[in-house]
Amino acid sequence: MSKTHATPLQRIIDTPMRRLRFRDFTRLKVGGRDKFSNVRLKRLKEMVPDHIEVEAVLEDEKDVASCLRWILRGLPLHKAIRKVKTDLEVAENAKTR
Numbered sequence: 001m002s003k004t005h006a007t008p009l010q011r012i013i014d015t016p017m018r019r020l021r022f023r024d025f026t027r028l029k030v031g032g033r034d035k036f037s038n039v040r041l042k043r044l045k046e047m048v049p050d051h052i053e054v055e056a057v058l059e060d061e062k063d064v065a066s067c068l069r070w071i072l073r074g075l076p077l078h079k080a081i082r083k084v085k086t087d088l089e090v091a092e093n094a095k096t097r
Helices: 008-014 022-027 041-047 051-057 061-073 077-095
Strands: none
Touching (some): 008 022, 022 077, 041 061, 051 061, 051 077
């Protein structure tokens, strides 16, 4: 896949973490619903062996589920956690405006 035609998800997967910025993660969207959107937390944990590491970082079950879905979509663990934390920060900023 050429870099100019890579999906936003693939660009984040391929880019070293040190080169990614807050806006890269805010722009990353599913674009609707996908095959992981309706999978419940219990099943997500069965599908992602690293779920314990995610649970150690994210407290809310909804956030853990979101992170596990991003991992299943292809994001490495540390980038999936960063994506969820970015979304949480955006949501918090929206509340305070």
